[in-house]
Amino acid sequence: MTGSNNNIYMPFKAVIEEAIDMGCNVKFFKVIPIPPHPPLSKGGRGGFIDYIPGQFFMVSQWGAGEAPISVTSTRGLQRHIEFAIKKVGAVTTVLHKLKKSDTIWLRGPYGNGFNADAAKKRDVVFIAGGIGIVPLRSLINFIQMHKKQYGKIFLLYGAKNPSEILFKEDLKAWNKKGIEITLTVDVKDESWKGNTGVVTGHLDRVKTDFKNACSYICGPDIMIEKTMKELTSRGMPDRQIITTLEARMKCGIGKCGQCYHGIEYICTNGPVYTYEEIKKRRVYGP
């Protein structure tokens, strides 16, 4: 029955191939969906689920509940679907107890995802704050895979302290491949020789023509807001400032109303928005 009927709330099973503690309360999961699972749309070849960077799944464990979690893998690069989940509350605590070969339940992918075309032929500036690196990792790898179609790639990544910097392996690999990376922490320790302070303070290190570049931002609300304003003041057009928003959501498909902001259902119309769209929908207020 699983996944074979028309119930859009019906999750499907996946097996955990790898579960790694990344430190600072974040756990990394590699999972493989067990067929049959919907939807295998046009691109879903070979029994794999089709998704794009910026989309998310409702990840669940029976008895605990569901939580929206972004994909951090990139289809075409990784065979598995990968998640990085931070322990913050009821559901995520239970998810953290899962180990290799356990079953995990998924529903999705949902959301619009990042429009990678917006950055074509342009320099790309990724700006991540904390756990915000998770959805961006998927897109960074995607753009890296198709780098001929893009200009220079920059990553500006800020974390609370050095131990909270995630995906250190990936950072090394990206660096080798020519991505210009700037790391910064709020609070340094003895080991840290690098930058400190908020990400917006380090935009000068990004040597690009902001008017023509395209930027993808993900992080806490305040960081997103500040960064968008900063980029605007450097001349980046609203259409080229792209971010992904967070909201409470229970269904992921525009029915439960919890993520409703203005006329937008963040789960289906979003979670990815350009600054232009964000300004437009704020016309209505709450």
Add this chain to the structure above:
Amino acid sequence: MKKDLILNKNYLSYWLRQLRKEMQLIGPMRGFKGDFVFKSIGQIHEISLDCPASAPLPKEFVFPHVEEMFEKVFSEQEIKDLQNNDKRIIFGIRPCDMSAINLIDRFYSSKFESSYDLAHPNRKSEDSYYMARRRNTVFISIGCNNPDPTCFCNSVGTGPFLESGFDVQLTDLGDRYFVQTGSKAGKTITNSYRYLFEEAQRQDYDDQYEIMLSALTKFEKRINLEETRQKILAGKVRDSFWEWVSTRCFECGGCVYECPVCTCFNIVERTETDKSPRPPLRAMAFTKGGQGGIKGKRIRIWDTCFFKGFTRMAGGNIPAEKKVMRTKRWWFHKLLYYPEQFKRFGCVGCGRCTITCPGRIDIATISQKIKVEIK
């Protein structure tokens, strides 16, 4: 014109009794304490035809307060879908509530309104639980000859009689009902008992028209939601006004729970153990194999945008923290966003929030205030 029917009042209970053999019959009846409720009817005579228009809320049968979604025995691999496919007939629903259900149909059956879901441009997103119930429900609605003092459906075009969007609509002509069928399901339940009905004659049409006109004169409220909407859009209704409205709100959620249009819900999980048949709300310490219980249910439950927890995210961040934001959300959803999405207000003028709201900041009262006080 010839297709409408007449049902002698003496035949009503026979008709309903026959229908009840085919499916569950729901209708308005008096509860223990004298209030009215929509309930499964055991004895036909229990149906209260004198029930006031806006008293009970039949939405419960297509979108229940608590809907069980899935059940899983933790030691087993598969899950059980608890989708409800019972066949039901709901008798005595009022035109405003019928209109509300038509509006919910559009919302719950709507596709992803995604600006660009690049991977799945045409994915369906019909709410399975609602649609399953909806497809199995036939409505017999009754037009309102005597609207309540709180009703204003005529101002929003959802009553007191419907022109379309019903299965069967009855109009009380005194000794007989004028019967209109508006859907295939409606035709089936009248055609199967065609011998109970007569063809409507000229006189019946005239009487029905008279009744309709007379009902229209009985409305005490004239509420112009469009005018309110225009004033909001023009920025005339200032935040200080909404502040004032919100200070009167008790955050009781009554206006949402009573509203036939509201559709928001929360999804929670319950686990059951051998010992406690009454499940505790969400087992926190549950892992694989069911340490938190032997069986779990995923249920959904009505939620209310007036509650602070409605938008609460991990880490305790609440986007709509201030009460005024939540007040505005309710108003803007009903008066701005619904019209934008569905070309209809998110209010059918049933007047229930007028009866319910302890702060007297219901849609009718505040609209009237905006009309009078804000130029």
